[in-house]
Amino acid sequence: MSQTYIKSYFSHEEKILVAVDCIIFGFDEGELKLLLMKKQIGSQIGKWSLIGSFVKENEDLDEGAKRVLKESTGLDDVFMDQLYCYGDVDRVFGDRVLSITYYALIRLCNHNLESVKEHGAEWVTFHDRPELIFDHNDMVERAIEKIRSKARNHAHGFELLPEKFTIPQVQHFFEEIYQEKFDKRNFRKKILSQGFLIKLDEKDKEGSKKGAFLYSFDKLKFKEFKNRKMIF
Amino acid sequence: MSQTYIKSYFSHEEKILVAVDCIIFGFDEGELKLLLMKKQIGSQIGKWSLIGSFVKENEDLDEGAKRVLKESTGLDDVFMDQLYCYGDVDRVFGDRVLSITYYALIRLCNHNLESVKEHGAEWVTFHDRPELIFDHNDMVERAIEKIRSKARNHAHGFELLPEKFTIPQVQHFFEEIYQEKFDKRNFRKKILSQGFLIKLDEKDKEGSKKGAFLYSFDKLKFKEFKNRKMIF
DNA sequence: CCAAAAGTGTTATCGCTACACCCATGA
């Protein structure tokens, strides 16, 4: 009863179409990738767009984002964070649609690339990505900035590397995120000075003839590092 | 014609109630304040809440936030930024309501305190704020963190001071934002080292018997300062 | 033997932290 009673309070208010759009970056030793698809329906048919669709009335926003990503690409177990809510009346043609954006950066080899292809989605090289529909370009800009700031401030990104990895691999990762080159001496010094990488006795000989020492990631030390808050 | 045609694409999708909630901080030499009001209707009647209401189908989200703030408090010319979209199905009782939050920090003396009171809203001391309804406490936490990070990284906050101000005033401002004390020598050094404060020949004798030198804010120098990006 | 990538050290500068005393004045 009280349920029905309460519901009546807002019955005269206007409802709005709500969508989620997912900005998914992928990385795997090589170049940074971005997950896109070509519009199958609507006024923008054939143009490139992010992965997105409408949110149901009875699902949490976060759930909606997961569902849409899964339905459109088959991707599962992707931990997305909310980015921004795009809400101008005329942001898309024809209808008033609110879009809440979610973003993530995943390790490609942990996910099913086949199913993405079967669903008609594509991993494109971030650096050479095509123009996108509506305000989706803006969404991508905002998302990459968030990723960068996360990588900078919280040293995120080690989840993106194999269990054992080399310093040049880490550097390559950061260079892809920033689309910029760094000095390897300074980079090595900085990364090692944080104190959460453990040098192993093995070498990885994939990347070069000489071979590079492998390191592993000390989660405990990393937590200590993160908790030092950097105050004014 | 094409308008009608396009509109039909999404006609079967579910629409959702969308609200905005405004987290408005106020400052004016004294203590940091937060703008609240007591619920006049609904299941939470009489409890403290942020300023919020529903978004119309034909208004931009940003416009909606401005309108709601104006209607509920009479406040005008408040430049709010978007904070986060709260979207769990059961975040409020009875109805499914999406809430997009907006936040701002304003200088109290630039705004009409009377009209706020007449509208039934209140400025409460941030440090002693009451419990709020629903997820509004969470919203406030998130907002103050954003304000802090803005003040830290972009030296925002000089808009909040008079044209001419003293160093102790600036320090007081930061101490209110962080709810924490700082060493005055280090604070002074840091703030002055940025190079965008100009020392004047006048003293302000309000705050103390000795009087403190007044400074003004060099917008040009500040822009240079902001543009230096702090890369990895 | 050589191309290609890994690895290494120093210097100068800068910003941060911690810390204790004198100054000017109005009441």
Added chain:
DNA sequence: TCATGGGTGTAGCGATAACACTTTTGG
């Protein structure tokens, strides 16, 4: 004259940026 808040300096440390050569080894 004294209580109040304004104002100052330094030493040590850690982080940053710029910079060039040696090592290893598979082909």
